[in-house]
Amino acid sequence: MADAKQQVHLNGAYYGPPVPPRQHSFRSVGRSSRCCCNLFKFFLSLVITVGVVVLVLWLVFRPNEPRVRVDTASLVRFDLDGSSSTLFYNLSLGLTVRNPNRRLSFYYDRLEARAEYDGNRFGFSRLPTFHQGHKNTTVIGPILFDSSQRLFRDSVGETYRRETSEGFYYIDVKVRAKMRVKVWIFRLRYNRPHIDCTLKLPVPGTGGNFESTGCDVDIF
Structure with a gap:
């Protein structure tokens, strides 16, 4: 009898508050993954678009770095005092700068040249600033290094004696600049481009004779 009553109670109607349906967490995960996928596609499309635009602009303008040469150089004095490692020098040279571009022009806002021997800096010169238009050639010079400087590297004496016997001194002239590149109405600033020239100069x-020498240019 008790079992029958219990059975009726269990099978009877339920008049309590409604039971909310169970919320499955996999639905929110699905929405999150779809959102991440769409975001990834957006960024991928943006990167591809920017890449295509940059490629098209590069093909249209085809930017080329300036061409720099040392056409003339004269070493009147180059004496090293072995006891004090002091170098007495008199060096002059002329630079030729060529802009090979049809659509780009260059503004050289600041130019400095320094001379180095065996890794030792011994001369400094500030050069005139200028604007260089399309397909234009500019001659800079004479650039003069004339003074004395103590050198500190231990190998300089050995290098000096060897090159004196060979009949040529190898001197590095490095030009550093602050410049702007003009494209249409836009001007892009480039800081500290490198122009490096290694000169083979006959012993005074x-x-x-000195032979015209091309320089390594690193701007773009």
Whole structure:
């Protein structure tokens, strides 16, 4: 009898508050993954679009770095005092700067040249600023280094004696600049582009000749 009553109670109607349906967490995960996927597609499309635009602009303008040469150089004095490692020098040179671009022009807002021997800086010169238009060639010079400077690297004496016997000194001239590149009405600033020239100069008094030398240019 008790079992029957219990059975009726269990099978009877339920008049309590409604039971909310169970919320499955996998639905929110699905929405989150779809959102991440759409975001990834958006950024991928943006990167591709920017890449295509940059490629098209590069093909249209085809920017080329300036071409720099040392056309003339004269080493009148280059004496190293072995006891004090002091170098006495008199060097002059002329630079030729060529802009090969049809659509780009250059503004050289600041130019500095320094001379180095065996890794030792011994001369400094500030150069005139200028604007260089399309397909234009500019001659800078004479650039003069004339003074004395103590050198500190231990190898300089050995290098100096060896190159004196060979009849040529190898001197590095490095030009550093602050410049702007003009494209249409836009001007892009480039800080500290590198222009490096390695000169093979005959020992003064030997009658050797200097040959025009191209320089390494690193701007873009």
